[in-house]
Amino acid sequence: MNANVTAGEAPPRAGRREWIGLVVLALPTLLLSLDISVLNLALPHLSAALGATSTEQLWIVDIYGFMIAGFLLTWGTLGDRIGRRKLLLIGAACFGAASVAAAYASSPEMLIAARALLGVSGATLMPSLLALISNMFKDPKQQGLAIGVWMSCFMGGMAIGPVVGGALLGSFWWGSVFLIGLPVMLPLLILGPVLLPEYKAPEAGRLDLLSALLSLATLLPVVYSVKTIAAEGVGAKAIVALLAGIAFGVAFVVRQRRLEHPLLDLGLFRNRALRAALGVALLASATMGGITLLVSIYLQQVAGLSPLAAGLWLVPSFVLAIIGNMAAPGLAARINPAFVIAGGLLVTTVGLLLLTQANSPGGIPVLVAGYAIAFAGTSPLGVLSTQLVVGSAPPEKAGAASALSETNGELGIAFGVAVLGSLSTAVYQSRMTDAVPSGVPGTAAEGARDSLPAAADAATSVPADLGTQLLDAARDAFAGSLHVVAVVAAVAMVLYAILAVVLLREVAPAGGAEPDAEAGPDSRAGVQEDAAARR
Incomplete structure (x- = not known):
């Protein structure tokens, strides 16, 4: 699965220094996911304190993702030119400074600007982390395990984020959730220059x-x-x-x-394994991105849980995903990676079908179990596709390949939210057409037919009994829309599994693949240069 090793040549194995370096790299990975998960908890508190309008709240949440998606490719390629460790440390310092600015923001505009800087800084961290891992771990088996650890740290941050955020918000002001970054980034800035190797592409040219x-x-x-x-x-x-x-x-x-x-070497796309890995990962991340949104809405607006309680209910999904991340590289060392990925996607299909059995109001355990199984089933795809993308690129382009993989995931989630969110809305509106109880005023009834949040608002404007009937009907309609989307997603996952087998079946277990014949002369030259450098 690694195109940076010539056939018959044993790649160098990582030692203690590299594994300790991986621990250092785990710190910013943990922070990035923490920063995502704690904001949803802090949003009501900071909105009240700063007087943020609904539009400003939307920008506070979204500007971070916009900046990450926009700058990933630029920073990934820049890391190849100036040095991946250098870019990582610069990004870490900027992320820490932006975290302080966000914590002490005195207006919505200032917080939006700080969140934008956090996104720009975060875009330097993500491809640098993955590119450094590819430099430190040349052995395919070790590299797969290291990527699994890296992804597990991200999942771990998402899991503990609600707990940490809830504890901080219970004792301190809203800005405390942004200061989590300081104790995480300081060890990276101190230990990074000592433990992490520097690598930049020779004769990479100017940006x-x-x-x-x-x-x-x-x-x-x-x-x-x-x-x-x-x-x-x-x-x-x-x-x-x-x-x-x-x-x-x-x-x-x-x-x-x-x-x-x-900035982006289009020759990378001549590699069939890279194209296939990116394509299947894009489709799967889009599907699970949409499902994740709907599950989160269900827990909070159908089951009536607080953001903290909803986050805690989702912890099992992250735990199972971590197990899947750690198991996937070992399985792919013995079994064709295409079958490992396809098997995981079929497991995801089972979890998605289980979601169809979650009915309001008592469907939380079934919903959580289904989502956890579905989420865990995508773990092998996440780890192995990332390794395929990074391993298919020559070492001097690892930063660009890492950024490509990260951008692919960001775009996939965004598209999934749009497509499956739109499908859910259409099904909800169809079910609510004749479900609004008689007696609900025209304006309130029209709003209730539009969306679940509008139905919740409408329910407060009518008599209590009528409001309860309206809200129950809206919740049932949303649950029904989730069931329809889950079935569509399950069918899609079966198709993705077939696609993975067809497109990736020629990829041998870790350590057994040779450079793709379609990779082109540039990639093969990179393989030869890498081999010569190690000699």
């Missing part, structure tokens, strides 16, 4: 600023369009943003083809 701007102009409108469609449906501004992103994307591709040192 093309116009390409960086074009990549940003491509990704930001696309992500904005998808999020707008998910929240408001298809509209003029979403379509305009999408078309603008596509136009800039075409210009970006044209420019990359003309540059001697492009």
Whole structure:
């Protein structure tokens, strides 16, 4: 699964220094996921303290993801040029400074700016972390395990985030959740220069600023369009943003083809394994991204749980995912990775079908069990596709390949939220057409037919008995929409499993793959250069 080793050559094995270095890399990984999960808990507190409007609240939440998606590719390629350790440490320092700015923000605008800087800084960390792992762990089996540990740390942060956030918000002010970053980043800044190797591509050339701007102009409108469609449906501004992103994307591709040192080497896509891994991972992340959104809504708006309680109910899914992350590399060392991935996706199918048995109001255990099984089933795909993408690229392009993998995941989740969210809304509205109790005023009835939150608001404006009937009908309609989406997602997962077997069946167990014949001369040259460097 690693194209950076010539056939018959035993790759160097990592020692104690590399494994201790992995622990250091685990710290910012944990922080990134913590920062995502604690914000949902802090949002009501900070909104009340800062007087944030609903639009400002939306930007406080979304600007972080926008900046990460927009800058991943630029920073990943920049790390190849200036050094991945250097970029990681610069990003860590900026992330720490932005965390302090966010914690002590005195206005919504200041917090939005701080969150934007956090996103830009976070975009330096993610590809740098993965690229450094690929440099430190050359042995495919060890590399797979290291990537599994890295992904497990991310899952662990998501799991403990609600607990840590709830404890901090119970004792301190809302800004305390952003200060979690300081004790995490300080050890990285101190130990990183000692334990982490530096690597940068020889003769990589200068960073093309116009390409960086074009990549940003491509990704930001696309992500904005998808999020707008998910929240408001298809509209003029979403379509305009999408078309603008596509136009800039075409210009970006044209420019990359003309540059001697492009921001994104399009030759990477000549590798069949990389293309297949990215494609299947994009589809699966889109599907699970949409399911995750609906499950979160169900727990809070159908089951009536607080964000903290909903987060705690989701802990089993993260625990099972961690187990899957750690088990996948070992399985892929003995079994064709395509079958490991496909088997995991079939497990996900079982979990998704179990979601169809979750009925309000007593369906929480069934819902959590189904989601945990579905989430865990995608773990092998996450670990092995990441290893395939990074391992398929020559070492001097590991940063760009890592950024490509991360961007792929970000876009997949965004698209999944939009597509499956829109499907859920359509099913909900269809079920509510004749489900609104008679006696509900026209305006309230119209709002209740539009969405579950609107139904909850409408229920407070009518007599209690009538409001209870309306809210029960809306919750049943949403549960029904979740069941429909789960069935669609289950069918999709079976198709993804078949696709994985068809497209990835020629990838041998870890350590047994040779460079892809379709990879092109650039990739094969990278393999030869890497082998010569180790000699």
